[in-house]
Amino acid sequence: MEIRSFTIQTLERLPYYLHYMESRETEDVSSRDLANALGLNEVQVRKDLAAVSSKAGRPRRGFERKPLIRDIREALGFGRMDEAVIVGVGHLGTALINYKGFRELGLRIVAGFDLQVEDEIWVNETPVFSSDRLKNLIPRLNVKMAILTVNSENAQAVCDELVAAGIRAIWNFSQVMLNVPDNVIVRNENMAASLAVLSEYLSTGNNK
């Protein structure tokens, strides 16, 4: 089993490196350029780059921009296309179905499920089914990723169904910390915490 050689922290910075480098037109880019542009430490930048690319930098030049872009895209999985279902097609779920940025990132949402839906409906090109049909359809679609945008009350129960249906990766937008077996990965999108950080800053002026 292949293992990842870089940390999640590194992974989280990669999209920013990528965007900066794609916006340049020079032959090379140095770790200092990147660090200054993104407000990071330049040693950290070099370590991140070393973790995802075998290309060495050169003194007084930096790194060749184009090969590095390729390596970062590779590390971010931009080559592969994943399929996912989305459960909970309210406002947020609908927005995510419509969000065209996912395609660029290599994600295709192939179906939605919602308790409120009786017969199949369509949100643009995406079919949305009653949640009842989740346990049958997911194995047939052979999808391994699910986006969870249901409310807190239902989150764990839906999660259990998803796992039983064969889902192995869950992108969790609910306020619940999900209980899953070891072979299932959860990524939490914690809006309440994000908002709290900002709100607290405004009310106290205290950063970090």
Added chain:
Amino acid sequence: MEIRSFTIQTLERLPYYLHYMESRETEDVSSRDLANALGLNEVQVRKDLAAVSSKAGRPRRGFERKPLIRDIREALGFGRMDEAVIVGVGHLGTALINYKGFRELGLRIVAGFDLQVEDEIWVNETPVFSSDRLKNLIPRLNVKMAILTVNSENAQAVCDELVAAGIRAIWNFSQVMLNVPDNVIVRNENMAASLAVLSEYLSTGNNK
């Protein structure tokens, strides 16, 4: 200037503690209960609770549930109501305007701005204006928080306008690491990174 005594990591766990405790009906709740339910270390739970509440726990009982709930809600800023504008009213922006969860979290979106809009339009109860009017309206509304859901190309330019208009806290959904003065705080919502974590797990089976 009041300072926050707890870390962002603690803050990110608070919504989960809160949800768990609100779903219980017992008089008390122990750090072990919480830790087991949420898959955390119980020492970590105790430290988090100590950081946001002066209430002591008792041997063999744990913590009184209701006062602790109050303290966590206080720490998360649920008492206060913040106002924000949203810039970039595409699919994601529209969803966030409609997302009723924000109200519970103490956030009211008072206006939207979008380049495509010529005259004022309405998204439910929220007025959306042309981006031209941003620099005049934001000071008049006296809003200090902005949600940024524009595309990467425009993100930094819009950010600069927001800062000039008096915005001090930015919730950034774009793929760009924004450059801001020291007295402005940015919180990045990094969808590409989240997706990459999940996608990579599915393709390699490697967790953590």
Added chain:
DNA sequence: GAGATATCGATATCATAATATCGATTAAAA
């Protein structure tokens, strides 16, 4: 009432990530 034990809070240890330091190297400048 005496003993057992669950739970706390404090402190110590460990793990991980961020940052600083420094010699080596190579392109540019003199």
Added chain:
DNA sequence: TTTTAATCGATATTATGATATCGATATCTC
């Protein structure tokens, strides 16, 4: 051609967060 300086990569240090340990104590059981 020689000197200068920007940049790298490796290593050391520091900072931060997570986890383990342990004595104190309040409640429960007998």
